[in-house]
Amino acid sequence: MTEPLMKLEGLTKAYPGVVANSDVSFEIEAGEVHALLGENGAGKSTLVKTIYGLVKPDTGTMTLDGKPFTPAEPRAARAAGIAMVFQHFSLFEALDVAENVALGMENPPPMSALAQRIKEVSETYGLPLDPSRIVGDLSAGERQRVEIIRCLLQDPKVLIMDEPTSVLTPQEVDILFETLRKLKSEGTAILYISHKLEEIRALCDHATVLRLGKVVGTCVPRDTSAREMAELMVGGTLHVPEREAGETGETLMQINGLSAPSPAEFGTSLKDITLEIRAGDVIGIGGVAGNGQDELLGALSGEIRVGAGQVAFMGQDIGQLPPDARRTLGICAAPEERMGHAAAPDMSLTENAALTARKRKALTKKGFIDWGKTRDFAKEIIERFDVRTPGPGNAARSLSGGNLQKFVIGREILQDPQILIVNQPTWGVDASAAAAIRQALLDLAAKGAGVIVISQDLDELMEISDQFAALNEGRLSKPRPAQGLTVEEIGLMLGGAHDMEVAHVD
């Protein structure tokens, strides 16, 4: 047997109150696509950050190419041949692609040579990308390509991808997978984290499953069903959301010819959107991110004020009301970006509970915050939504991605809203927690609330929506009953969406 490319032995890393990794060992061969599976907070990100030199393990060793590997910082890891694509991009929107790539390099070559290199790499690996385009104009998938190309330029031996597909469209996922297969055929090892089990089955050769920081099993994804893998992760059986077919009731919210410019420099304006939300309705809104999703949520939550008569709640014109006034009426929202938008990263969970819930939960009296009551509410969210954290005093930043998402969604649902608007509610959330969130959304609707779910995940939308509409360049298609919609019909509704071809790889 040949020596494996990378070997991890007994890695342990503890944070105050949690053991993120406990005695983790496994091996990665050259040319292997290795999946890391596990629930939210199982310790996947911590493990790959250890490999990338961002986290120092308490105990344990790593070897690369048979030699001991102890990166003190990402630069050392990169020099040794480790590259990583983070879920949250670190790009400057106002700069072009080549400039962004140069910023990530230690000794960038002259711009023209770099642009040439980017072109070559993007052609070789089937990642269509023009080096002179401004990043602000790129889609999420294209931005990710910038990050990937930045990695490929350093000829990595191991490429780490932490939840790369949660922001991609199905077409973009196909393009990405072609690239990864090509890299694999050249002998690059890929360490791949995702909660999308079908993707893992399509792409990965081996999988290591983590639970509460420990390795609890391994499997060959091709020969294991998604359900089996999910159950391996949870250590129990998986609950599939179900809904009782409820009657839809009176009209709660009426959106009439909603048009609004985007406040963001590279945003999409909303154009003439019309939609009616009834009690008990779950309306799914599909479409590629960046087509007005953020703006639509903002216009409904009150972050963006709109003209008279465009948004009405129970017959009252609310287009000019600020967020707090809308929450008082019963309109809650959960934006897509959890760090810095839905939650303040450096504040505790208690403080983050006060962020949106102070009106509906009566957390303030004459402007004075009742911190005891706020802490209790934060505790309730943590308990009811199974947020894995030592307690409400912890900073939002210290939660794993999926756990913060659970907290944010839980905070809004537990306020008992009349209307709830969520954008990517299960982004980065593991299969069982995603099922729990969807169930909670359905329960809310069953209690008579109207729910708008904006998502890129068509399966998710089909699972929970009564009606489906597509958002495309700021326009919303006419909603149609979700039951019985065929893939072709959905495709037509999304029509005009960037129809990207899978790049041909030679």
Next chain:
Amino acid sequence: MIILEKRPQPSQFWSYGAPLVAVIVTMIFGAALFAVLGKPPMEALSKIFWEPLFGEFNFFYLPQLLIKGAPLVAIALGLSLGFKAGIWNIGAEGQYIIGALCGAGVGLALYPMEARWLVLPAMLIAGAFGGFAWAMIPGILRVKFNTNEILVSLMLVYVAEQLLAAMALGAMKNPEGMGFPGSRNLSQYASASSWIDQSNGMHWGVVLALIAVIFAYILFTKHILGFQINLAGQAPRAAAFSGVNPARLVLFCLGISGALAGIAGLTEVSGPAGVVSIDFNVGYGFTAIIVAFLGRLHPVGILMAGALMALTYIGGDVAQSSLGLPKAAIQVFQGTLLFSLLGIDVLTNYRVRMKQGAVA
């Protein structure tokens, strides 16, 4: 090679320890500076830090400490609201002057009416309003036209100084002053004087500064406005989502800091300074910026930093007169305090590590 490494979380220890270390570094640097100037370093330091507090003449210096510290603390507290939220009022000096002018104007207009219950309160209100209104100029310009409040508030300092000169030489000039510039002495006009007990340095500015510390403390620990100020500074998008109105926050922070600076100006002019004169302002509005940061933008921290700053002023005077240290050396010494604080502050977010050999 020494490298700086970013900490995953800001260090609690350094966040509180940095001001202390900064003071120590400043002392060491100061000692070296005084030695180079040919003065005995230890004696100079003790003149600055020991003499005013525990020396033979401390009955003279201690009241000075209150007089110098109060305006610094009051102004720095106001500034800290905005600084936390990312709103940069650099023109407190101007608001201080205008507050003094408005308050003094009311006092001089009512002269010689004797009614302490009316005159001083009316002056206080006018002083607070003057500072508030002067701060509203950059506030409204920023909210309406998105101008930079740093530039506007700073420029308005120079406008305020011109106004001060015009008033001292014109409208507010003492008619019985035999032609000398400067107004009537308000501290000798019983109903207008801000003194409570002159021999101890107690005046209304001291009392109001202490009350402001308590209010600011409650604001930040208990009140939704303090929460919103922090939120807006840390995560502006989350603040907008939460429902913080950015325009209102700008006006609130600038308004409060202006009003506090105005009150500080008024209590100064009707007490320790006494008269509206060309050289009435001595830079409290600028020094308060240092005090705000030295105090970590925390109310109690600002109280301590204000006291320390006042001490270096008074101790500086002592050293100047008794050792013949040049004034500039004392100013360099004070400036070093801010420099070393900023330098050492790096340790809150970064960690220093030694590294051997070259890096590939």
